[in-house]
Amino acid sequence: MAKLTKLDDIVSLCKRRGFIFQSSEIYGGLASCYDYGPLGVELKNNVKKAWWKNVVQIRDDVVGLDCSILMHPMVWKASGHADKFADLIAECKKCNTRTRVDHLKDKDADQAAEHTEHVDIDAAQAQSHDLTGKVCPKCGVVGQFTEPMPFKLMFETQMGANIDDSMTMHLRPETAQGIFANFRNVLDTARVKIPFGIAQIGKSFRNEVTTKAFIFRTREFEQAELEFFCEPGTDDEWFEHWKEARFNWYLDHGIKKENLRFREHDADELAHYAKGCVDVEYKFPFGSGDWQELEGVANRTDFDLRQHQRGMRTLNKWYESDGDISKIELADEAEEYFKGPLSYFDDQQKRRYIPYVIEPSAGIDRSALAFLVDAYDEEEVRGETRNLLRFHPALAPVKVAVFPLVKKEGMPEIARNICNDFKKYFNAFYDQKGAIGRRYRRQDEAGTPYCITIDGQTLEDKTVTLRDRDSMEQTRIPTDQLLTQIREKLGM
């Protein structure tokens, strides 16, 4: 089997077949933004559907949620994003390498630069940074840096029509906080008991320093996140559960085993809230065949709910500060925080606690890209190259294509009727144009698992040809069994 090695081939296929286009292309394009075309939106929706089905619908212990992208500014104060979602960066005047100021080493220091949190941008800017003794990690030149400049990672926007009294808001950098903010609501209304999870799929926005590789890292992207709440002490167990469950989800939907792996985070690269974190990585065909993150599974402990309890206690300060979160400090944690408003009462054990949270957080766009790349194949058929996408049926944009062999003898009418029947249950596509072989190959490149052809024999014995995408094999099926058999093959 021919192996795809270049991202360019994927980009070109995506354009040619209407999976993914550059955003605002007629105006020269907008960096890092992409649009999903007719086939692409089906694929992406199917990825989301498959995730939702697996994480929410087939389970008894997970419910769904769909939160707004704009949230109360205090959410980001409490979560730590407002303070920490920014970097100070300085640039080496010699080689133009940009480095986080807090990562720069003294020229005499022998230890490696430590991984540190993002810094409070106002505080960091207020202090003076003496970079004269710092070494450029690239070229080794000492003390030749520009003034540190802030790098804001959250998108800002204004809320309120009147510019004078509008409020600066942030587009959410993750969907997770909407879930934490609704923990109480779901608990009170959904008749759930710990352990249980709340899932959400939606857009998030991060002003990344650098975007990368087609739709792999974009500033606007879609996440599928689950916050699974469990009793402290059972968190390691649930962490393992979700780690396995999420890994298998990719395999079950067609990702080849050799292209998927786990990568444990080292202690020093863990986020401020996490006790443990493992990435599910896919071997993408960009870079030097680099493994890249598809999804992170993290143990967020009780950090977020405790922070929001502090946030709730800070609300008065927020009003007093006239809505400027940079001017306020988060209230201290209550002594008996575990009995606070976001605590959980365990009726069996008769005790209150703040649950721990296991968070599988997947990137929908990069997953869709991985499914695309992994499904792509080229093979030699009678001296010609056949391009195809071996999508799992659940992810395939079109499930079945229906063709009349020729445009006469009533074949188009029969084919149309069959196609319309199919459409009630799944996405089907009718095509009567051109040679039959060409129509098959077109569907191969769209990843359609099955093609049905109405031919001369159909008129005689009411059977049709079923053609398999992967093997190109053909079998005859009686018309009256067609829908049942197809639905069984597709699993839908």
Add this chain to the structure above:
RNA sequence: GCGGGCGUAGCUCAGUGGUAGAGCGUCACGUUGCCAACGUGAAUGUCGUGAGUUCAAAUCUCAUCGCCCGCUCCA
């Protein structure tokens, strides 16, 4: 942000100062009748964008936008 490469039809690309092209794809008609077939015909271009040089710019110069590769960055 740096360095390198690139940008001409939907795709792949040719075109080094003088009338914008090819292959594939798309569409129509005919033919064929199960794997990118054949014939005839057709449509499709801000040559990424903007300035400059020139009698004349896809071609030379500058700026800018976008993409890819490598750095850097990635809570």
